[in-house]
Amino acid sequence: xxxxxxxxxxxxxxxxxxxxxxxxxxxxxxxxxxxxxxxxxxxxxxxxxxxxxxxxxxxxxxxxxxxxxxxxxxxxxxxxxxxxxxxxxxxxxxxxxxxxxxxxxxxxxxxxxxxxxxxxxxxxxxxxxxxxxxxxxxxxxxxxxxxxxxxxxxxxxxxxxxxxxxxxxxxxxxxxxxxxxxxxxxxxxxxxxxxxxxxxxxxxxxxxxxxxxxxxxxxxxxxxxxxxxxxxxxxxxxxxxxxxxxxx
Numbered sequence: 001x002x003x004x005x006x007x008x009x010x011x012x013x014x015x016x017x018x019x020x021x022x023x024x025x026x027x028x029x030x031x032x033x034x035x036x037x038x039x040x041x042x043x044x045x046x047x048x049x050x051x052x053x054x055x056x057x058x059x060x061x062x063x064x065x066x067x068x069x070x071x072x073x074x075x076x077x078x079x080x081x082x083x084x085x086x087x088x089x090x091x092x093x094x095x096x097x098x099x100x101x102x103x104x105x106x107x108x109x110x111x112x113x114x115x116x117x118x119x120x121x122x123x124x125x126x127x128x129x130x131x132x133x134x135x136x137x138x139x140x141x142x143x144x145x146x147x148x149x150x151x152x153x154x155x156x157x158x159x160x161x162x163x164x165x166x167x168x169x170x171x172x173x174x175x176x177x178x179x180x181x182x183x184x185x186x187x188x189x190x191x192x193x194x195x196x197x198x199x200x201x202x203x204x205x206x207x208x209x210x211x212x213x214x215x216x217x218x219x220x221x222x223x224x225x226x227x228x229x230x231x232x233x234x235x236x237x238x239x240x241x242x243x244x245x246x247x248x
Contacts, residue, residue, distance in 0.1 A: 001030065009036035016042060025227065027086065029070035038076030045161075045227065046082040047121075048103065050092060053085050055151070056102050057095035063102035064109065072110050079116045083161060083227070087123040087166045093145040096120055100152055101185060105218050111179070117158035121227045124168050127209055130175040130202070133196035137216055150219040163228035166202035166247075171237050176200065180238055184231075187220030203229065 006012075013036040016024060025045040034164055048056065048066070055061040071079060084100045085092075094120055104118045126142040129135050138146055153160055169175050181187040183202045190198035192205060199205045200239040210224045231247035232239040 002135060013037055013040060023080065026165060032075045034077050039211065041078055041080045041237060042143055043080040045083060047083045048078060048099065049087055050085050050088055052096040053088065053092060053099045055097035060102050060105065063099070064106040065111055067103060067106040070110065081117045081161070083120060084120050086121045087163060088120065096145070097148045097152055117159050118156065119158045121161035121163055122146070123163055124165050127213060130169055130209045131192050131205055133199065133205045133208035134212055136212030138213045143217065143220045144221055147217050150214055152220055153222045154219050159223035159225045160214065161225050161227035164203065164206045164226050165229060166206065167231050169206065175185050178202065184243060198241055
């Protein structure tokens with residue numbers, strides 16, 4: 001939605017349906033996109049943009065108005081997740097949980113509390129240890145922010161969303177000297193042995209590392225949903241159309 005020469009939302013929704021795509025992520029509640037998605041049965045993950053978190057965190061009426069305008073106004077849309085902030089960093093992290101609380105209360109007041117999960121989406125950069133996955137751990141900088149987030153999710157039964165890019169693990173050498181094939185799902189066999197579990201690709205390892213990192217903070221029962229992934233086709237080390245095609 002940030003490109004030019006885009007087809008209208010109705011055409012995009014037709015393409016989604018023609019290709020059997022049953023869920024979609026919107027980074028903001030675009031009214032034309034939501035109108036086109038209404039009545040399709042496609043489940044929608046919609047973002048509460050980072051630039052409104054402070055308002056929603058400090059004002060329950062503002063959160064109620066946001067939910068009324070962007071969620072209740074589209075009763076035919078199958079909302080699944082409300083993503084309160086995407087890869088929030090720095091001082092703005094203090095707004096995430098209060099905003100989640102106010103949005104959750106607004107949904108409950110609207111009779112939608114049991115139907116829509118309120119969560120947030122974290123960056124790959126919050127993970128300090130990727131391999132072995134059982135040693136997965138969040139960075140020291142992110143732990144104070146993530147613990148209350150995870151406690152909220154544990155209490156409400158919502159999953160943690162994670163943007164996971166093996167590309168960044170590879171280019172930042174964040175998991176040691178691991179082969180490119182491990183990143184691209186093309187390794188012929190187990191590359192990382194972790195107890196009884198053998199890992200053939202970085203994607204699976206990253207998912208399990210997030211699970212381990214969550215448990216290491218003393219939180220249990222919080223699922224992990226991958227909310228972004230991909231591989232660049234240009235502009236960096238190992239970035240090529242061929243590698244992007246292989247990964248995708």
